[in-house]
Amino acid sequence: DTGVSQNPRHKITKRGQNVTFRCDPISEHNRLYWYRQTLGQGPEFLTYFQNEAQLEKSRLLSDRFSAERPKGSFSTLEIQRTEQGDSAMYLCASSQMTGLDEQFFGPGTRLTVL
Amino acid sequence: DAKTTQPPSMDCAEGRAANLPCNHSTISGNEYVYWYRQIHSQGPQYIIHGLKNNETNEMASLIITEDRKSSTLILPHATLRDTAVYYCIVRVGETSGSRLTFGEGTQLTVNP
Numbered sequence: 611d612t613g614v615s616q617n618p619r620h621k622i623t624k625r626g627q628n629v630t631f632r633c634d635p636i637s638e639h640n641r642l643y644w645y646r647q648t649l650g651q652g653p654e655f656l657t658y659f660q661n662e663a664q665l666e667k668s669r670l671l672s673d674r675f676s677a678e679r680p681k682g683s684f685s686t687l688e689i690q691r692t693e694q695g696d697s698a699m700y701l702c703a704s705s706q707m708t709g710l711d712e713q714f715f716g717p718g719t720r721l722t723v724l
Numbered sequence: 725d726a727k728t729t730q731p732p733s734m735d736c737a738e739g740r741a742a743n744l745p746c747n748h749s750t751i752s753g754n755e756y757v758y759w760y761r762q763i764h765s766q767g768p769q770y771i772i773h774g775l776k777n778n779e780t781n782e783m784a785s786l787i788i789t790e791d792r793k794s795s796t797l798i799l800p801h802a803t804l805r806d807t808a809v810y811y812c813i814v815r816v817g818e819t820s821g822s823r824l825t826f827g828e829g830t831q832l833t834v835n836p
Contacts, residue, residue, distance in 0.1 A: 652826025
């Protein structure tokens with residue numbers, strides 16, 4: 611088990627472009643979370659899946675953001691019409707549904723919007 | 725979730741104990757205290773959590789005051805690799821699939 615993986619690790623895009631990030635959770639983990647972190651701040655919750663169902667969305671997740679987890683395994687986070695304010699580290703975490711809900715984080719995808 | 729207050733930064737000498745305080749005066753009876761840390765350029769890492777009793781694991785000890793309004797994370801023998809931002813988080817339940825609400829944390833610097 612290699613832990614939570616995220617791709618790409620870095621993404622530079624121009625304002626107005628669409629970007630998509632991928633998260634592969636730990637294999638037996640049912641729960642998957644997306645967070646966003648800007649410089650000097652702690653991570654902020656964006657959304658949460660249990661299996662393929664998206665159970666919670668933050669108000670931070672504007673209509674330009676969409677997340678999917680089609681088969682309850684990997685997840686994608688898409689940002690449409692990117693803005694400079696979207697520049698941040700996007701973190702994915704996963705956890706098991708039974709037992710302690712300890713969230714294991716991936717290394718993140720750093721997005722820079724020019 | 726209840727709000728937490730942590731000092732923005734602390735220093736510790738290598739090999740000494742690092743004691744990181746956290747205030748959570750509005751904590752509710754069903755809320756747990758969690759600690760995570762984030763080493764530069766990595767994702768956060770779970771350290772420990774507790775409800776009202778003191779807890780210890782291989783990484784750290786967690787001391788929660790009797791009134792549960794504050795807690796202290798103790799790294800008994802800090803090493804240079806413990807330099808990180810430490811987040812104290814209050815969260816409902818320990819098995820629910822709920823969000824983690826991070827504050828700004830404490831930047832701990834362990835000096836040689």
